[in-house]
Amino acid sequence: MVGRRAYLTNVSTDNRSPLPDRIDSIFKRAREGKALFVNRNVLMPEYVPDRLPFRENQINTIAEVLSPVLHGSKPSNLLLYGKTGTGKTAVARYVLSRLQAELSKGGLTVSYVNTRIAGTEYRVLAEFAHSLGVSIPFTGLSIGEVMGRIFKEIQQKRIHSIFVMDEIDYLVKAYGDGVLYEFTRASDRISPASLSLVGISNDLKFKEELDPRVLSSLGEEETVFPPYTVEELREILRERAMIAFRKGVFSDSAVNLCAAMAGTEHGDARRAVDLIRIAGEVAEREGLQTVDDSCVKRASEKMEHDRVEEALRSLPLQNKIILLAVSRFDTGTNTGEVYLAYNSLSKKIGTEALTQRRVSGILAELDMLGLVEAAVVSKGRRGRTKRIRLLIPQDTFNKTLAEDPTLAATF
DNA sequence: CCTCCACTGGAAACCTAGGCTC
């Protein structure tokens, strides 16, 4: 409140602030400079292209598996496997949208939920329910109750429903396969309506964690998506760049570099497409006429930088304090030392300190986010602990955490 | 080869904040 008032006062009294002039010059440059992009949308993550090169086999298989719905019978459940950025989601969306277009008179609902983004079992089901038009409170119902409402809706409306669960491996790892079991079991008793599952998994070994009954039902049909080769990536990128940019803006060598950089990261097409978009944005911002190799390199650095900053910013307060405690040891440290430093920081800030068990757990979470390296090491007589090291550049770290008013006092 | 440190990490219980049904 105080902060906002101070800000408003500042703006209203200082009309000659340099801000408007800078905006003018940005606008002027944007108006005068030739836009590099013709169609930026085709480089957005949610864009589904009309043509998915090198995925014809997968498209045909999935179309075949799902086609029974066209004459009113239940399609088999389907599992799609492959690493990130191999086109699983795009292919699934593509085939399903074609299927829906084919069945324009309705009778088919397609629901798509990313289970990792939804977060919990309950929220996955709630999102599915919402997409069927059933309203579910964000808490308060049992899982069984939500399931019951979903099945009731499908049965009453006599619809065929296809439920796509992206990153299904996440759900199974975190919550087990109970929900999947219920789904596969229930599909018999809702006839003549039907429910088919399409599971998308990044993890090839995820099947091992499934109950055999679930596996035999869910894995009726399977399609594997191999990583794109560098040549395939190059082809895909060239095609996209051609639509996205004005002619001659994006150099061939920059396309090749994007393909090579993403190719070394297991053929991840999503990352490759992000890379050309951001390289274009970098060039645009700098007022360049073409996008060359150096723009791609800067784009790659920017992506990494943004990822880290975003991860830092969205951290809960306690995790930030723990990170701050880690940063006090520039040569690396261990759990015990971090805990002591964390305790004194908490006292200084005036927050209740968590237990060491919890701090240990949070350190493991920070390790997963790539903000910290926490490897379990044994020091013989001196026990077993985590060797902890901050992985973020100090300046990025300080700049981002200093934004948090509760932490400002510790800098 | 054995001991023993400084934890790790699993499991269960607890807490808060919410909603539903009767």
Place this chain on the structure above:
DNA sequence: GAGCCTAGGTTTCCAGTGGAGG
């Protein structure tokens, strides 16, 4: 309003452990 349910974060308890040093 009681009694049930949920999520999600946390605490409590404790068995387990890799390996340096005796």
